[in-house]
Amino acid sequence: EDPALLEAFEARVAxxxxxxxxxxxxxxxxxxxxxxxxxxxxxxxxxxLPEGNWITxxxxxRRKAVLLAKVQxxxxxxxxxxxxxxxxxxxxxxxxxxxxxxKAKYSTIFNYPTLTWADxxxxxxxxxxxAIMNQVPLQRxxxxxxxRAMVKVCKEESFHQRQGYEIMTVLAGGTPEQKxxxxxxxxxxxxxxxxxxxxxxxxxxxxxxxxxxxIKRDTNDALRQKFVDITVPQAEFLGLSVPDPDLAWNADxxxxxxxxxxxxxxxxxxxxEGPVAKERMAAxxxxxxxxxxxREAADAHAAKRAARIAA
Ligand code: FAQ
Numbered sequence: 001e002d003p004a005l006l007e008a009f010e011a012r013v014a015x016x017x018x019x020x021x022x023x024x025x026x027x028x029x030x031x032x033x034x035x036x037x038x039x040x041x042x043x044x045x046x047x048x049l050p051e052g053n054w055i056t057x058x059x060x061x062r063r064k065a066v067l068l069a070k071v072q073x074x075x076x077x078x079x080x081x082x083x084x085x086x087x088x089x090x091x092x093x094x095x096x097x098x099x100x101x102x103k104a105k106y107s108t109i110f111n112y113p114t115l116t117w118a119d120x121x122x123x124x125x126x127x128x129x130x131a132i133m134n135q136v137p138l139q140r141x142x143x144x145x146x147x148r149a150m151v152k153v154c155k156e157e158s159f160h161q162r163q164g165y166e167i168m169t170v171l172a173g174g175t176p177e178q179k180x181x182x183x184x185x186x187x188x189x190x191x192x193x194x195x196x197x198x199x200x201x202x203x204x205x206x207x208x209x210x211x212x213x214x215i216k217r218d219t220n221d222a223l224r225q226k227f228v229d230i231t232v233p234q235a236e237f238l239g240l241s242v243p244d245p246d247l248a249w250n251a252d253x254x255x256x257x258x259x260x261x262x263x264x265x266x267x268x269x270x271x272x273e274g275p276v277a278k279e280r281m282a283a284x285x286x287x288x289x290x291x292x293x294x295r296e297a298a299d300a301h302a303a304k305r306a307a308r309i310a311a
Contacts, residue, residue, distance in 0.1 A: 001026055013214050018144035021087040029213055032206065033143050034088050035104075036215065038095045041081035042106035046280050048074045050114040051123060059117060066163050067120060073156045080153065084145040100285055108266060109196050111274025112188070118171050118178075122185035124164015126193040126231065132157045133227045134197065137217035165234065172238040179239075186235065187243045194258075195266045197224040203263075229255045 005024050012019065019025055048071050055071065058064035082092045098104035109127055114120070132154060139150040171182035198204055198220040210216040218226075228247075235242050246259035269277070 013142050016140070016142075016214070018147060019142055020144045028209075029215075030088050032210060032213070032215060033146065034085055034090050034095075036210075037081055037085040037088075037146055038090070038098070039105050039107075041078045041085060041095065042099045042104055043110065044074045044078035044081060046106045046110045046284060047127075048078075049280055049283055050110055050112070051120060053114050054117065054120055057117070058120075063120075063167075070124070070160050070163060073160065077149075077153045077156070080149050081146075084143075084149045087145050096288060100281070100288060102272060102281075105270065107196055108269040108274060109192050111269050111277045111280060112192050113276045115188075116181050116185065118167070118181040118185035119189070121164050121167030121171060121182065122189040124160050124162075125168050125234070126164075126186075126189050127196070128157050128160040128164060129231060130193050130196045130227050132161055133223050133230070137223075140214075140217055142214040168238055168240075172240055182238070183240050186240050190243050191261065191265075192269075194224055194228070194261055195269075197221075197227070199263065199266070200261075225255055228258055232256055 006026060009019070009023075009025060009029075012023075019029075051067060051071050051074075055064060055067055058067050082095060085095060086092060095104065099106065109130075114123070135150050135154050135157060139147055139154060141147045141150070168182055168185075171178045173179075201207055201219045201221045204220050207216060207219050211219065232242055232247065244259045246257065248257050250257045268274070272281075274280075
């Protein structure tokens with residue numbers, strides 16, 4: 001790679017300028033972005049499954065309408081992010097094939113089952129809450145199309161977080177059975193939500209370079225700490241207890257100390273051994289097969305039009 005081009009690129013990044021699709025960029029920068037944006041897109045799409053599971057069983061028409069809108073938003077985020085990745089020279093087909101072949105990852109969090117209605121509350125509150133914590137800084141990521149995608153996505157995630165927290169307030173203030181359901185959902189989703197931020201900084205192979213290129217604006221541990229600090233008082237307000245006996249306010253650092261995360265579980269889920277990983281991938285594979293006729297029809301239509309124009 002031309003050292004002059006590289007130097008000019010790094011100066012632009014250091015000056016907080018956005019890099020745009022037609023600008024020169026190092027191949028490794030392009031590759032990292034395709035990896036992160038496509039994995040982000042896959043997460044949005046696979047992330048529709050746990051909540052989609054409850055649309056037909058929502059407890060009221062109002063809850064059903066809200067949940068339907070939320071799940072549709074996630075589809076929109078996925079498509080938006082696939083488009084952002086396509087500006088880097090990959091195609092949606094290639095990205096989908098990488099997912100289905102098990103080469104591209106998606107967030108560990110979506111490999112856990114949704115057992116009760118309270119899980120809809122816990123996912124909105126904790127999973128969308130963690131997603132916002134990670135995505136708000138990405139509005140200033142160095143790649144223009146990704147940064148701009150995050151603006152719209154973050155607005156919608158804020159609504160998702162609030163609808164989840166509102167479900168939790170109703171359940172936590174309801175009958176003893178409802179409150180127990182809310183507590184059980186918090187117990188099951190707390191630790192997996194902390195894992196969403198990725199491995200600890202000293203074990204995160206991509207962080208240093210991604211921070212230098214301003215693809216990532218904060219480290220995994222910094223965002224995880226921020227999430228804990230914001231979320232613990234929200235749990236207290238609900239009258240629920242965070243399932244961590246080591247959780248304690250640390251006045252010196254003005255933040256919470258928290259217990260050790262089970263990284264063995266995290267890596268097992270990353271390897272595809274999550275509780276419902278097989279079901280998730282089977283659902284995506286089925287959807288891709290079911291959509292084959294649409295892709296073929298669109299191709300045939302495009303070929304016919306091209307032939308007509310040529311004639
Ligand atoms: N799950 O070196 P690092 C949502 C992988 S929000 C699976 O630290 P990096 C909204 C990582 O890819 C969820 N894999 O990596 C929603 C890497 O492997 P690779 C999606 C993980 O990239 C809510 C390896 O471990 N959000 O969908 C995870 O610098 C509700 C080493 O890790 C985003 O994707 C994990 N949790 O940092 C939808 C945000 N963590 O690729 C529906 C954008 C790490 O080298 C319902 N992404 N790995 O093979 C990011 O900010 C970053 O990619 C991180 C990981 C922070 C996730």
